[in-house]
Amino acid sequence: MPRIGRGGKLVVIAAATLVSAALIAVYIVFFLRAEPSPAVVPTSSRGAELTLQTVASYGHAPHPDWVSYLERDGNGKWHHTTILQVPAHTLVHVTIYQYDTATGLRNPFWSQVRGTRGAVMTVNGKTMHALPPDDASHTFAIPDYGVSVPLKGVPDDAKNQCSVAPCTLAQAHTTITFTFRTGDPGTIRWQCFVPCAAAFIYGFGGPMQTIGWMDGKLKVV
Numbered sequence: 411m412p413r414i415g416r417g418g419k420l421v422v423i424a425a426a427t428l429v430s431a432a433l434i435a436v437y438i439v440f441f442l443r444a445e446p447s448p449a450v451v452p453t454s455s456r457g458a459e460l461t462l463q464t465v466a467s468y469g470h471a472p473h474p475d476w477v478s479y480l481e482r483d484g485n486g487k488w489h490h491t492t493i494l495q496v497p498a499h500t501l502v503h504v505t506i507y508q509y510d511t512a513t514g515l516r517n518p519f520w521s522q523v524r525g526t527r528g529a530v531m532t533v534n535g536k537t538m539h540a541l542p543p544d545d546a547s548h549t550f551a552i553p554d555y556g557v558s559v560p561l562k563g564v565p566d567d568a569k570n571q572c573s574v575a576p577c578t579l580a581q582a583h584t585t586i587t588f589t590f591r592t593g594d595p596g597t598i599r600w601q602c603f604v605p606c607a608a609a610f611i612y613g614f615g616g617p618m619q620t621i622g623w624m625d626g627k628l629k630v631v
């Protein structure tokens with residue numbers, strides 16, 4: 411086998427460096443910086459109205475079996491996005507239609523309602539301060555605001571369960587409402603803390619770490 415000379419080694423090192431740099435660029439552009447278009451949350455005289463749904467499986471490409479959030483615009487149309495644009499220093503009235511079954515929380519800390527107006531939520535019209543940890547399907551949490559709300563799952567044996575988004579009110583769901591107040595303009599993260607990513611290690615891969623599915627950004631303007 412011929413020995414590779416000094417010049418040859420430099421070529422190999424340069425080529426390997428270029429390939430690594432290209433892979434890092436692909437990771438940054440197509441994963442870290444990729445995000446769906448923002449949905450502008452409709453506002454009324456009482457504040458902003460944020461309407462979301464969580465689904466057990468999105469039902470479409472590129473990940474039909476991934477769990478996800480969706481957002482509804484002011485015309486009632488559902489969008490597959492978790493980039494939510496809300497006004498600064500405004501009350502945001504949130505309604506979440508929860509179509510998934512319970513996964514359960516690993517850390518019961520997240521089963522308490524925190525950071526919302528009155529530190530409460532309503533679940534199917536009933537005011538609640540917390541949820542039994544095993545009943546949680548997802549959470550809606552904005553760590554920068556101290557907001558965390560556990561979302562009650564539908565029973566495992568519920569009839570008419572939804573598997574393709576967007577789900578409709580005729581299908582089995584839980585309705586959760588709560589209100590929080592936004593702060594100064596800026597962009598902050600929000601996410602789910604339930605290990606809900608089935609088939610991923612510890613339930614925290616895939617949709618749990620990808621913007622547009624189980625986490626997103628709150629663009630406060």
Ligand SMILES: [Cu+2]
Pocket residue numbers: 477547548549602603604606624
């Ligand atoms: Cu989740």
